[in-house]
Amino acid sequence: MKAPRKTPVSTWHTISPLVVAAFAAxxxxxxxxxxIGTSLGQIIDTEALRGGDFQxxxxxxxxxxxxxxxxxxxxxxxCLLAAVFGALRRRMDLALAAGFLVVTAxxxxxxxxxxxxxxxxxxxxxxxxxPSGHATAAASAAFVLVLVxxxxxxxxxxxxxxxxxxxxxxxxxxxxxxxPSDAIAALFIVLACGSLALFGVRLLRRGPSRALQLPxxxxxxxxxxxxxxxxxxxxxxxxxxxxxxxxxxxxVSGRFAFLTGTAGIxxxxxxxxxxxxxxxxxxxxxxxxxxxxxASASAxxx
Numbered sequence: 001m002k003a004p005r006k007t008p009v010s011t012w013h014t015i016s017p018l019v020v021a022a023f024a025a026x027x028x029x030x031x032x033x034x035x036i037g038t039s040l041g042q043i044i045d046t047e048a049l050r051g052g053d054f055q056x057x058x059x060x061x062x063x064x065x066x067x068x069x070x071x072x073x074x075x076x077x078x079c080l081l082a083a084v085f086g087a088l089r090r091r092m093d094l095a096l097a098a099g100f101l102v103v104t105a106x107x108x109x110x111x112x113x114x115x116x117x118x119x120x121x122x123x124x125x126x127x128x129x130x131p132s133g134h135a136t137a138a139a140s141a142a143f144v145l146v147l148v149x150x151x152x153x154x155x156x157x158x159x160x161x162x163x164x165x166x167x168x169x170x171x172x173x174x175x176x177x178x179x180p181s182d183a184i185a186a187l188f189i190v191l192a193c194g195s196l197a198l199f200g201v202r203l204l205r206r207g208p209s210r211a212l213q214l215p216x217x218x219x220x221x222x223x224x225x226x227x228x229x230x231x232x233x234x235x236x237x238x239x240x241x242x243x244x245x246x247x248x249x250x251x252v253s254g255r256f257a258f259l260t261g262t263a264g265i266x267x268x269x270x271x272x273x274x275x276x277x278x279x280x281x282x283x284x285x286x287x288x289x290x291x292x293x294x295a296s297a298s299a300x301x302x
Contacts, residue, residue: 021193036181037119097147101193110133112131113130131183174258184268
């Protein structure tokens with residue numbers, strides 16, 4: 001049986017996580033500038049928050065349970081188990097990367113939330129809540145699981161994680177804890193921190209690697225379809241809310257604004273997980289320590 005073909009790791013393969021980290025950090029900054037730094041952005045964001053104030057027994061039960069089960073201690077335990085799993089696979093680099101991802105993403109989020117102010121541009125005196133700690137905790141746990149699981153399982157784990165993160169993020173808006181931009185920014189912060197962690201992994205494994213293994217096609221199709229549909233929905237919804245606030249008052253309802261924010265969260269979640277699954281699918285594996293020993297043993301046996 002032939003051994004898997006090994007190829008040299010290119011410079012682009014090594015530095016591509018840095019490029020993703022830069023783009024993700026830039027996206028988080030753009031979200032802040034648009035939805036915190038402008039009056040129209042604040043109005044759209046706040047209308048989505050206030051539009052979530054409706055009651056539906058089944059939906060309320062699911063969202064309430066999701067938020068109740070999203071505790072930092074539980075999520076920290078999940079991440080610890082993920083790190084142990086990486087260690088059991090003799091991949092201490094992944095275990096260290098998992099710890100770096102979780103600690104860095106959550107520390108950055110808490111520091112930004114404590115250090116940033118929110119100018120009052122929308123006449124809604126709610127203190128700064130940017131970015132969302134719940135969304136950061138959920139996304140960092142899901143990203144860690146994708147990272148440490150075997151490559152063949154990362155697609156399905158990522159799809160399940162994306163669903164969980166989207167529910168947690170939407171639930172924080174429904175509960176009026178966060179605006180949509182808080183959750184969207186948290187996803188980009190986690191992606192930036194995860195990409196930095198993966199860059200470290202690739203620096204440690206610069207030797208020959210297996211040929212690139214593409215992610216699960218079905219998973220990527222589902223996430224891609226969700227991204228395209230939700231981006232289109234969010235774009236149309238934001239334009240409608242903006243028009244309602246300007247030229248045509250009462251054009252849309254508060255629930256419409258909430259659903260627009262939900263579409264934005266789903267779009268950001270799908271995009272973040274597409275990028276993360278794609279990055280981790282290309283994570284290199286080391287070449288065998290030596291292939292000469294079996295050959296020499298076989299020759300001596302003849």
